[in-house]
Amino acid sequence: MLNTLLIIVHVFVALVLILVVLLQSGKGAGLGAGFGGSSQSVFGARGPQSFLGKFTTGAAIVFMLTSLTLSVLSAGTGHRSVVDGIPAAPKVNKVDPAVPAAPAPATSGNIDPFKAVKEMQAKEAATPPAPATGETKGK
Secondary structure, eight states: OHHHHHHHHHHHHHHHHHHHHHHSOOOSOGGGGGGTOOSSOSSSOOOSOOHHHHHHHHHHHHHHHHHHHHHHHHHTSOOOOGGGGSOOOOOOOOOOTTSOOOOOOOOOSOOOTTHHHHHHHHHHHHSOOOOOOSOOOOO
């Protein structure tokens, strides 16, 4: 319950923080000021902070606090993984490497690898072709 509430607050604060940062106006030239591109002081006082600046600071603090709290709360829960729900694979009997495999059956020294192909060709040559049932029209 508390964890869900913190997640909702965390997401809401993150969206508000993004919106507030995008609404703020730029502070000047940024790094370009260090190379003489701006007459404003780079590290000097900027005057009083605007409302959006204060709101951004507050939202950032709340975001950090919710991040830390969610991290601490999740560390206390049991560690479960999605992989734990997968059933284990059935155990397969492994072959002992010390026992040699059964030897191949003994054959004569003259082996024809194309014997089956030659037999199929002989059967096709022995059977007469089927008679044509009609004329075929050419395209």
